Amino acid sequence: EAYTTLPFFYSDLFDLGYEAVGLLDTRLQVIEDWREPNREGVVYYLDGGRVRGVLLWNVWDQVDAARELIAESGPFDAASLRGRLSRKA
Incomplete structure (x- = not known):
């Protein structure tokens, strides 16, 4: 299995606060998507064009969507x- x-x-x-999955x-490609720089946003970690990790910085209820x-x-x-x-709204 x-x-x-x-x-x-x-x-x-x-x-x-943050949630990460x-x-x-930092050896991966890092793409930042800030709504408010360093205060609220999403950071994606990519390898070969595929998302391998997601950091949700002050963005809530998105862990399942990140998975x-x-x-x-x-x-x-x-x-x-x-x-x-x-x-977040």
Whole structure:
């Protein structure tokens, strides 16, 4: 049976918080999609055009959508990922 569980972690930092799923590694291609720079946005980690990890910075209730995105084969680039995961209302 295939092992399909993805790593997941989260933290709250005063009025900021994040949820992360998959592989977050700065050796991968990093694509940032900020609604408010360094305050609210999504950071994607890609390898060969495929999303391997997602960091949701002050963006909530999107972990399942991030897992689904990681399961897709792509290919993805900055243009196709911009706005892909909903941001908080």
